[in-house]
Amino acid sequence: MQEEFLQILRTLKQNVYIMTSGVKGDRCAVTVSSVTSLSLEPPMIIVCINKNASMHENLEKNKKFCLNLLNSTQKDLANLCSGEDEGEKRFSRGEWSQTEPVYLTNAQSNIFCSIDEIYPFNSHSLVIGKIYDLKHSGEKDPLIYQDGEYE
Numbered sequence: 001m002q003e004e005f006l007q008i009l010r011t012l013k014q015n016v017y018i019m020t021s022g023v024k025g026d027r028c029a030v031t032v033s034s035v036t037s038l039s040l041e042p043p044m045i046i047v048c049i050n051k052n053a054s055m056h057e058n059l060e061k062n063k064k065f066c067l068n069l070l071n072s073t074q075k076d077l078a079n080l081c082s083g084e085d086e087g088e089k090r091f092s093r094g095e096w097s098q099t100e101p102v103y104l105t106n107a108q109s110n111i112f113c114s115i116d117e118i119y120p121f122n123s124h125s126l127v128i129g130k131i132y133d134l135k136h137s138g139e140k141d142p143l144i145y146q147d148g149e150y151e
């Protein structure tokens with residue numbers, strides 16, 4: 001059952017975000033795709049975070065995060081923020097703000113959220129964010145992930 005479920009998931013074309021929180025010195029960046037809009041009034045969003053991911057611990061300390069929607073040229077950042085390099089090393093490439101929460105200044109879009117709720121569910125937590133600010137470049141060229149590859 002799990003393998004078949006995975007096979008179906010691999011056929012999906014997914015948008016790719018780097019979720020960021022914290023500020024220089026104690027900041028965190030993780031590649032995510034499990035992002036879904038929840039409501040427009042008020043503007044809310046859901047993201048599912050593995051309890052073992054560094055972001056999970058960071059979110060418990062921080063009240064805000066940013067979902068940085070990547071564009072098609074930012075595959076290297078997606079790899080960096082889902083790979084073995086951890087913590088501050090993930091900020092060694094890319095254009096990052098000095099704000100809290102830290103965000104990728106040249107992403108296609110930035111969705112700034114305050115944490116409304118975190119619901120633990122088995123291996124993951126459902127993080128419910130209330131959107132308080134947005135930046136949109138106007139581009140329509142998102143990075144896509146399908147079957148383990150970026151396009």
Ligand SMILES: Cc1cc2nc3c(=O)[nH]c(=O)nc-3n(C[C@H](O)[C@H](O)[C@H](O)COP(=O)(O)O)c2cc1C
Pocket residue numbers: 016029030031032033034035048049050052053054055078081082083086087145
């Ligand atoms: C395209 C892509 C999408 C991902 N989506 C998620 C996700 O939605 N939630 C999650 O917890 N991990 C997701 N991951 C896995 C994390 O990026 C990866 O496990 C990361 O290493 C966790 O951060 P850490 O190493 O700092 O703990 C995704 C990875 C990739 C490559």
